[in-house]
Amino acid sequence: MSGGARMVLMPVSDRWRDQRKLMHSILNNQQAETKFIACQELESKQLVYDYLIDPGNFSLANQRFSNSVIMSVVFGRRAAVDDPELKAILDSVNVLNEYMFSPLLNMCDTFPWLASLPKSLQWWRPGGEAYFKRTCALYKGEYDRLLKKIENGTARPCFGVDLEQGAALKEFTLSETEKLFVFATLLEAGSDTSRNAITQVLAAMATYPAWVTKARAILDEVCGADAERLPSLSDRDRLPYITAAAKEALRWRPFVQTGVPHLLTQDDEYEGYRFPAGTQFTWNAYAIALNEEDYPDPMTFSPERFLDGDLNNPLKGHWQFGTGRRVCLGSTVGHNNIWIAIACLIYCFDITEDPDHPIDTLNTNWGAHTKAPFKVNIKPRSQAHVDLIRRVGAEALNADY
Numbered sequence: 001m002s003g004g005a006r007m008v009l010m011p012v013s014d015r016w017r018d019q020r021k022l023m024h025s026i027l028n029n030q031q032a033e034t035k036f037i038a039c040q041e042l043e044s045k046q047l048v049y050d051y052l053i054d055p056g057n058f059s060l061a062n063q064r065f066s067n068s069v070i071m072s073v074v075f076g077r078r079a080a081v082d083d084p085e086l087k088a089i090l091d092s093v094n095v096l097n098e099y100m101f102s103p104l105l106n107m108c109d110t111f112p113w114l115a116s117l118p119k120s121l122q123w124w125r126p127g128g129e130a131y132f133k134r135t136c137a138l139y140k141g142e143y144d145r146l147l148k149k150i151e152n153g154t155a156r157p158c159f160g161v162d163l164e165q166g167a168a169l170k171e172f173t174l175s176e177t178e179k180l181f182v183f184a185t186l187l188e189a190g191s192d193t194s195r196n197a198i199t200q201v202l203a204a205m206a207t208y209p210a211w212v213t214k215a216r217a218i219l220d221e222v223c224g225a226d227a228e229r230l231p232s233l234s235d236r237d238r239l240p241y242i243t244a245a246a247k248e249a250l251r252w253r254p255f256v257q258t259g260v261p262h263l264l265t266q267d268d269e270y271e272g273y274r275f276p277a278g279t280q281f282t283w284n285a286y287a288i289a290l291n292e293e294d295y296p297d298p299m300t301f302s303p304e305r306f307l308d309g310d311l312n313n314p315l316k317g318h319w320q321f322g323t324g325r326r327v328c329l330g331s332t333v334g335h336n337n338i339w340i341a342i343a344c345l346i347y348c349f350d351i352t353e354d355p356d357h358p359i360d361t362l363n364t365n366w367g368a369h370t371k372a373p374f375k376v377n378i379k380p381r382s383q384a385h386v387d388l389i390r391r392v393g394a395e396a397l398n399a400d401y
């Protein structure tokens with residue numbers, strides 16, 4: 001399905017190391033602070049505007065926000081709510097996720113010996129190859145548009161340009177297919193994950209309102225109780241409670257429910273049990289996240305549990321970014337996406353549960369990407385907040401690139 005070029009599915013190898021190094025060069029903490037924050041703040045302005053204009057479609061707004069941040073950094077262009085490329089990317093990720101997380105859909109992954117059948121008998125191969133071709137075409141379209149902009153001098157500085165002409169070009173040699181899959185990985189890993197987390201936060205606001213009241217009081221102290229300005233990522237030092245809420249968002253209802261399986265590369269032993277190389281391991285995300293010993297009253301959304309010495313390390317205290325050497329490369333970017341979304345949404349809106357449509361937070365399909373996975377009431381807090389949202393929304397809409 002990926003021609004061996006999609007990093008998240010690669011075994012540890014020189015190719016994986018090269019791609020990981022390349023992606024680290026764009027996602028590391030310094031880049032997260034310098035390149036991403038301006039995009040996150042701009043997109044958060046449109047996020048609140050989209051909520052004001054079309055609250056029923058909050059999950060599309062979350063989707064656009066998350067995708068536009070990474071799209072801006074990678075391809076130097078923003079995404080629209082009804083962006084056909086964005087929809088195509090999400091459709092494609094959906095198919096990939098189904099294959100990755102449904103063991104029976106891809107029998108050859110569950111029973112690897114099937115791969116020794118002659119190619120003509122590998123019944124899954126034509127479907128996989130067709131998916132591979134579609135993925136290449138999808139990202140080639142975006143890449144070609146960027147190349148055209150480079151040619152006519154209208155490309156904005158972005159990772160794609162750097163890969164064509166800048167430092168990244170000199171440092172990394174990639175085949176055409178690998179390049180497309182580096183773009184694919186960044187856009188896929190960067191869009192869906194943050195969108196799911198922000199959608200979950202909305203459910204947490206509606207079902208556990210106590211933390212929202214507290215967060216809002218603190219936000220009002222920092223940004224003004226009369227809609228003076230939107231919160232910004234430069235307020236992080238003064239808003240530890242929002243940082244704790246972003247971490248709690250990642251613990252509360254893990255959306256990577258099966259964990260991400262990995263194979264042992266060598267024989268291993270644990271507590272007297274022997275495991276041969278090739279054994280598959282994963283983690284039980286719900287059992288870990290809802291474990292009462294580590295998280296007292298685990299069903300409740302409670303940022304307080306993260307107000308500790310590890311507050312500012314997005315990787316500590318939950319498993320949502322994975323662990324070990326395959327740990328998520330975009331954790332700081334993802335964490336900041338969630339941070340700014342929580343801060344702006346709580347500052348601008350009253351988000352409450354609709355008594356006719358209670359939210360079942362244990363059985364919601366968070367990944368639904370064509371419509372909102374649950375109903376919730378979203379109302380601006382006051383006329384002053386509406387005015388603020390319209391003002392910042394106009395700024396965001398005018399920043400068209």
Ligand code: HEM
Binds near residue numbers: 007008023321327330
């Ligand atoms: C809330 C946001 C996010 C969550 C919950 C998340 C979660 C994860 C998880 C569970 C993994 C797999 C870890 C493993 O294999 O053990 C992963 C890998 C990865 N993530 Fe994220 N992620 C998020 C945001 C992002 C963003 C914004 C980007 C980049 C734009 C990104 C890029 C990557 C990449 C490149 C990998 C592959 C690492 C590898 O295979 O070596 N992620 N992420």
